[in-house]
Amino acid sequence: MAPNMADDVNRAVSGARPRLIVGxxxxxxxxxxxxxxxxxxxLGVESHLVVSRAAAMTLSQETTLSLAELNDKASVVHKIGDVGASVSSGSFRTLGMVVAPCSVRTMSEIATGVTSTLLTRAADVTLKERRRLVLMVRETPLHLGHLRTLTALAEMGAVIAPPLPALYAKPASIEAMIDQSVGRMLDLFGLDWAPVRRWQGMAADAPE
Incomplete structure (x- = not known):
C-alpha cells in the first residue's frame, strides 16, 4: 500500500511543526x-538526526565539518545505539524519514527487517507506519543482489532515489548538483526548497 502523504502531513503537524527523520x-x-x-x-522543519559510525568516518574524509558541527545543524540528535529513542516508535509522529546517503549495508538491513541500530530501526518503523521512506542509495555498479534488495524495498513502500545530477538545470558547481538532488528528494515529502531549479518546458523554437 502506498503511503498517504496527506494523512502523514496532518499527523505530523498536529500541534507542532512538522518533523522529518534524517539518517x-x-x-x-x-x-x-x-x-x-x-x-x-x-523550511522550519524539525529534524531528528541519526548518524552511523561509518558516516562519522566519512564526514571526516569528505568535509571539513566535525561531528559536533554536523549535530548542531539538527533540531534533535539521537545516538546510533539508542534503540529506545523517540524515533524508534511508530507513535512518534513524523513526515517520514530520509537516509542520505544510504549505504548498501543500511538498505540491506532495512529490507530484511533485521535492524541492528537506531537508524535502521527508525526506517523499519517508518515503513510499518506507511510513512514516506526515501533512500538516497549511493553505490555503483549494482549487482543482482543489490537490485533484488532494492526491488524488495520498493515493494515494501520505500522510495529509491539515487542522487543523480539533473543536468538540465545546468549546475555550475558540485554544491548546486547536491542542492538540486536534495530539493527533489524533499519534494517527495511535500516540502518546497527554494534552491531547486524546476523544469519549465522547452522553448517553442527548440529543435525536434
Whole structure:
C-alpha cells in the first residue's frame, strides 16, 4: 500500500511543526545529509538526526565539518545505539524519514527487517507506519543482489532515489548538483526548497 502523504502531513503537524527523520549512513556522499539538514532548517522543519559510525568516518574524509558541527545543524540528535529513542516508535509522529546517503549495508538491513541500530530501526518503523521512506542509495555498479534488495524495498513502500545530477538545470558547481538532488528528494515529502531549479518546458523554437 502506498503511503498517504496527506494523512502523514496532518499527523505530523498536529500541534507542532512538522518533523522529518534524517539518517546519514556510511556511503560516500555525506554532503547530501548535511544539505538536507540545512534545507530543513530553512523550511522550519524539525529534524531528528541519526548518524552511523561509518558516516562519522566519512564526514571526516569528505568535509571539513566535525561531528559536533554536523549535530548542531539538527533540531534533535539521537545516538546510533539508542534503540529506545523517540524515533524508534511508530507513535512518534513524523513526515517520514530520509537516509542520505544510504549505504548498501543500511538498505540491506532495512529490507530484511533485521535492524541492528537506531537508524535502521527508525526506517523499519517508518515503513510499518506507511510513512514516506526515501533512500538516497549511493553505490555503483549494482549487482543482482543489490537490485533484488532494492526491488524488495520498493515493494515494501520505500522510495529509491539515487542522487543523480539533473543536468538540465545546468549546475555550475558540485554544491548546486547536491542542492538540486536534495530539493527533489524533499519534494517527495511535500516540502518546497527554494534552491531547486524546476523544469519549465522547452522553448517553442527548440529543435525536434
Amino acid at each position: 546519514i549512513s556510511g556511503a560516500s556522499g555525506v554532503a547530501y545529509g548535511v544539505r538536507t539538514l540545512d534545507a530543513l532548517n530553512d
